[in-house]
Amino acid sequence: MAPHPEQPSVTVHHDVYPGIDLDSRLKDAAKGKVVYITGASRGIGEATVLAYAKAGASGLFITARSADALTSVAESASKLAPSALVEPYAVDVTDEKAVGESVKKCLEKFGRIDIVIANAGYLEKWVKIGDIDPDEWWKSMTVSIRGTFNVIHHTIKHLVATKGYAILLSSVGAQNRRPGASGYQTAKHALNRFAEFIDVEYGSEGVKVFAIHPGGILTVLAANEPSLIPLLNDKVEIASNTMVRLTSGSEDWLSGRYVSCNWDLDELAKRRQEIEEGDLLKNRLDVGGLANPL
Incomplete structure (x- = not known):
């Protein structure tokens, strides 16, 4: 028996399409929201800050390790959307206490958190395990x-209070098994499962969560692995705009699942019954015909 495919049969996009257009479909889609974003100093994180500012977010708490780079991003977001308050805060996400302090600062500044974008990541050069x-x-x-x-540990109760959203930056690599990529791809696979746990534990309290593949985007981080560069041809806005849509309320039914920003979300919605009944787009062991008795 051939293995089941790992990509749904929907249109794949590499740039902004009508379903994620901030000037039409998603105009004011984040109006009045407070968004906490990690890894916000460049690349996908920077584009996400700008997308939420354009979509009407009232507060943007943006974090990364580089204070200077964050200041530049904050200035760009303020120029794009003067009504949005942008608060840069330097923090290393691996420092648990520092993350906790950053969340306190966000609450002091804005009073609540509606959306969390866990974007910070790392890509090692791909070398075999030994x-x-x-x-x-x-x-x-x-x-x-x-x-x-x-x-998530420090923001989840605040997302419960607002019945908010969490987005975890995973990767299509979570589904792949490429020699040399065991660290990165195992980590992303684990993030998909972690998103499922957030849904299991807090979905009934109103929290929505998605593990996403942002697309094949050439960022400074991605360029750390030269073999990937020829494959990275997507526009960064396909990630940032898709995140705005996922947190707009229209895709709440996908909570707890893996979603690729390349997938046409309108076409995916037509498969909703199939996805929900089969509990698809989640990590699971495929035992194939072994499920049938001898």
């Missing part, structure tokens, strides 16, 4: 898993 520097391997795991845990 040859890679163990510290490099574990850094991928630590930033992606521990860093995301720290952020």
Whole structure:
């Protein structure tokens, strides 16, 4: 029996399409929301700050390790949307106490948190398990898993209070098994499962969560692995705009699942019954015909 495919049959986009257009479909989709974003100093994180500012967010608490870069992003967001309050705050997501302090600062500034974007990550150079520097391997795991845990640990009760949203930056790599990529791809696979746990534990209290593949985007981080560069041809806005849509309320039914920002969300919605009845787009062991008795 052939293995089941790991991509749904929907249109794949590489740039903004009508369903994620901030000037039409998603105009004011984040109006009045307070958004806490990690890894916000460049790349996907920076684009996400700008997207939520354009979509009407009233408060943006943006974090990364580089204070100077965050200041520049905050200035760009303020120019784009003068009514949005933007608060930059330097923090390393792997420092649990520092993350906790950042969340306190966000609450002091804005009073609540409606949306959390756990974007900070790390990509090691891809080397086989026996040859890679163990510290490099574990850094991928630590930033992606521990860093995301720290952020959710300190924000989840506030998301319960607002019946808010959490987005975890996963990757299509979570589904792949590429030689040399065991650190990065294992970490992203674990993030998908972590999103499922957030849904299991807090979904009944109103929290919505998605683990997303942002698309194949050429960022400084992605360029750390040269073999990936020819594959990275997507516009960064496909990630940022999709996140705005996922937290707009129209895709709440996808909570607890893995979603690729390349997938056409309007087409995916037509498969809603199939997805819900089969509890699809989640990590699980495929036993195929072994499910049938001998």
